[in-house]
Amino acid sequence: MSMGHDVRYRVRGGRRLHGTVFIQGAKNAVLPMIGASLMASKGRTVLRNVPIIEDVRRAVELARAIGAKAELHEAERTLVIDASSLSSPVLPAEIAARFRGSFLFVPALLHRLGEAVIEGVGGCNLGSRNLDFHYNGFKRMGATVTEQVADNGDGTIHIKAGDLRGGTLYCDTPSHTGTENLIMAAALAQGTTLIKNAALEPEVLDNIAFLQAMGARISGGGTGFVTVEGVDELTAVEHTVMPDRIDAGVFVMAAAITGGELSLVGANLEHLGVAADKLEQMGVEFHQQGAVLQVRRDRPLRPINVITDEYPGFATDLQSPIMALSCLADGPSYIYERIFDGRFKLADELGKMGADIEVDGNRAKVNGAVRLTGAEVEAHDLRCGSALVLAGLAAEGETTITSAYYLDRGHAHTAERLSQLGADIVREAD
Numbered sequence: 065m066s067m068g069h070d071v072r073y074r075v076r077g078g079r080r081l082h083g084t085v086f087i088q089g090a091k092n093a094v095l096p097m098i099g100a101s102l103m104a105s106k107g108r109t110v111l112r113n114v115p116i117i118e119d120v121r122r123a124v125e126l127a128r129a130i131g132a133k134a135e136l137h138e139a140e141r142t143l144v145i146d147a148s149s150l151s152s153p154v155l156p157a158e159i160a161a162r163f164r165g166s167f168l169f170v171p172a173l174l175h176r177l178g179e180a181v182i183e184g185v186g187g188c189n190l191g192s193r194n195l196d197f198h199y200n201g202f203k204r205m206g207a208t209v210t211e212q213v214a215d216n217g218d219g220t221i222h223i224k225a226g227d228l229r230g231g232t233l234y235c236d237t238p239s240h241t242g243t244e245n246l247i248m249a250a251a252l253a254q255g256t257t258l259i260k261n262a263a264l265e266p267e268v269l270d271n272i273a274f275l276q277a278m279g280a281r282i283s284g285g286g287t288g289f290v291t292v293e294g295v296d297e298l299t300a301v302e303h304t305v306m307p308d309r310i311d312a313g314v315f316v317m318a319a320a321i322t323g324g325e326l327s328l329v330g331a332n333l334e335h336l337g338v339a340a341d342k343l344e345q346m347g348v349e350f351h352q353q354g355a356v357l358q359v360r361r362d363r364p365l366r367p368i369n370v371i372t373d374e375y376p377g378f379a380t381d382l383q384s385p386i387m388a389l390s391c392l393a394d395g396p397s398y399i400y401e402r403i404f405d406g407r408f409k410l411a412d413e414l415g416k417m418g419a420d421i422e423v424d425g426n427r428a429k430v431n432g433a434v435r436l437t438g439a440e441v442e443a444h445d446l447r448c449g450s451a452l453v454l455a456g457l458a459a460e461g462e463t464t465i466t467s468a469y470y471l472d473r474g475h476a477h478t479a480e481r482l483s484q485l486g487a488d489i490v491r492e493a494d
């Protein structure tokens with residue numbers, strides 16, 4: 065599948081960033097909300113503060129492909145969904161395989177149409193990404209899951225559910241989308257469901273709040289034990305998507321890597337969890353004033369140790385950006401990636417720009433400080449893309465980031481927002 069070979073960013077580094085930037089709505093909150101909105105059999109769902117990113121465009125295409133009406137009003141950052149006409153259980157590979165969030169459409173299909181056919185599940189290439197917690201949960205609720213593999217190796221998953229029943233479910237580790245999918249499956253199931261070891265991410269809580277507004281009966285969000293009492297129907301409602309903490313983290317690091325000072329509108333320091341403390345240790349100063357987070361860095365960057373973890377631990381989606389930042393820290397930084405095993409292709413790309421990074425399995429040692437120089441580099445995944453933009457902002461000369469569709473999957477108006485802060489960056493698409 066051609067993914068990401070059509071977009072490039074060109075960055076000329078060396079400018080300090082200054083000014084005010086708007087943090088977008090959260091990708092990982094809006095995608096499950098689009099899935100949840102498909103559970104309402106009448107009325108129109110209105111989602112506000114929707115990030116205008118490629119994953120949302122794909123989700124709109126996918127919602128239409130299965131029969132829903134979906135209109136993305138880009139200037140208003142508002143998405144209106146009418147799922148009354150949902151008609152097809154098939155999530156076609158050409159759309160579904162381009163973003164991971166497509167799997168969040170499954171509970172709505174099971175409840176509304178009694179089955180879901182998944183021709184491909186996408187997302188970023190991050191090594192092994194299993195879905196067994198989702199499948200096991202659906203099965204415990206009474207669904208059957210079968211997989212057919214075609215001669216060319218492509219797999220199709222068929223999930224069939226008559227009436228889903230509540231039960232005791234669990235995640236082996238607190239999976240973000242796994243928790244969301246099981247909550248959505250339980251929301252319209254018969255009886256009560258307990259989900260043990262549920263994820264604690266702020267986006268999961270925002271999604272619970274959205275489902276509660278729709279009429280779902282959910283308690284225990286944020287405790288690791290979520291209880292859902294099934295209801296007969298969910299109503300279409302209006303909801304404002306929370307700000308994207310990963311987008312906020314990247315702009316914090318854009319200030320940090322250029323020695324600049326930024327006001328981030330909508331960013332919430334608490335949502336950064338341990339990442340905020342790590343960035344402070346590196347020499348970043350924060351000042352939260354209501355809904356605006358001020359950030360600056362005017363002292364030399366110190367090296368850091370990072371261990372990625374579920375929330376409130378250090379987010380894996382900020383691991384790549386901090387690898388770029390730590391290249392400029394004075395001394396060795398140590399990074400241990402515990403969530404995904406395929407996120408270190410970035411090290412080779414940063415190496416092309418002069419970084420000195422030793423990778424050993426899921427551990428990396430970043431030897432700083434180095435002077436980064438512009439080069440042609442490839443975004444292997446979304447967060448690799450944002451890390452390379454950061455590196456480009458600090459590098460001498462021009463950096464070209466190829467395969468940047470991945471960056472556009474998750475960040476809205478990257479070139480425009482950074483240019484307004486004084487960066488020299490352009491986006492090119494074939």
Ligand SMILES: CC(=O)N[C@H]1[C@@H](OP(=O)(O)OP(=O)(O)OC[C@H]2O[C@@H](n3ccc(=O)[nH]c3=O)[C@H](O)[C@@H]2O)O[C@H](CO)[C@@H](O)[C@@H]1O
Binds near residue numbers: 194
């Ligand atoms: C759309 C969305 O919200 N994406 C986010 C979500 O992805 P996603 O929900 O896919 O990530 P998970 O939390 O499910 O995955 C975490 C780990 O659990 C493993 N696992 C997960 C499910 C499963 O059934 N079996 C299993 O073994 C995965 O392989 C991975 O090693 O959380 C990740 C971790 O915070 C983020 O990087 C992604 O940005």
Ligand SMILES: C=C(OP(=O)(O)O)C(=O)O
Binds near residue numbers: 165
């Ligand atoms: C891994 C990510 O997303 P997805 O789960 O949508 O691939 C990400 O946002 O970095």
